[in-house]
Amino acid sequence: MPITSVSKDTDDLTMVVVAEFPVPVRRLWDAYADPRQLERFWGPVEWPATFSRHDMTPGGESHYVMTGPDGDTSAGYWKFRSVDEGKGFEVEDGFASEPGVPDTQMPSMRMTFAFEETDEGSRVTTTTWFGSLEDLEKLIETGMEEGMTSAMGQMDEVLADLKSYAAGAGTTTQLLDDTHARVSRIVRGTVDQVWSAHTDPELMRRWMLGPDGWVMATCDVATEVGDTYLYEWEQEDGSNRFGFTGELLEVQAPVRCVTNERMIGVEGDGVRNDMTLTPVESGTLVSTVMTFPSRELRDQILSTGMADGMEISYARLEKDVLVPA
Incomplete structure (x- = not known):
């Protein structure tokens, strides 16, 4: 004991x-x-x-x-x-x-x-x-x-x-209840570095891409509470464009931001994302609690392989963008 x-x-x-x-x-x-x-x-x-x-x-x-x-x-x-x-x-x-x-x-x-x-x-x-x-x-x-x-x-x-x-464990998804899930990963970098990577359009275009072969065509970042953001991706040949838009609800730089988000062209309520950056021994813990309007939408979104795409992006962030802390 x-x-x-x-x-x-x-x-x-x-x-x-x-x-x-x-x-x-x-x-x-x-x-x-x-x-x-x-x-x-x-x-x-x-x-x-x-x-x-x-x-x-x-x-x-x-x-x-x-x-x-x-x-x-x-x-x-x-x-x-x-x-x-x-x-x-x-x-x-x-x-x-x-x-x-x-x-x-x-x-x-x-x-x-x-x-x-x-x-x-x-x-x-x-x-x-x-x-x-x-x-x-x-x-x-x-x-x-x-x-x-x-x-x-x-x-x-x-x-x-x-x-x-530990760092290297990859991106993990936890179901907290019927309408909440937590997506987490330790990124090898300081809190300030990881915050900049999530808020600087030039940096975001370099790593927030998912699988190889995609580019970030639009990166309009929200900087003040109430601002709207717009992110769009397309394949390198210009096909299959899709994106997300939302509003910045709360921000406490460089440790926390809260947004709502919905996929462009999809009707209905969006998803609330509460991202927190926490310093830990091996880097920065990026933890995002997602609040869904229903269990059905939770399961639908998580089944798309979202976490796998995030892991590819975070691995690229560590390899190509961040300077070792």
């Missing part, structure tokens, strides 16, 4: 949980920074979490839902107050009535996560500050301590799994 101590102080209104692991600090940090890893332990064994948003940067947010064995759900959120990469972060932690909507009937807490090296590996100290003694007692009664113990007991297996989360 990685937890070495749990202490509660009713005078300071705090609970402190200390856990140690036989891995470097960077490996432990990345487990919290990467939503694919975080959702494997953030939640008791019988209540696994699914993260629909996780932008680990000051002012960013995380939205998650834990699902119980009978299908019951419990939603929560983090609002990041500060992030010191590799050393620690602070969040407002609370319950949500639905993803991204705080439940005002439940207390929220301030939590800090401090990471440090040890002789055997690394340590994370999680300190929770409660708003009142009533809040502390209420949350302890709900099983908060037992839940954290169960959750962190899963971390050894996650930390040992290097292959699934």
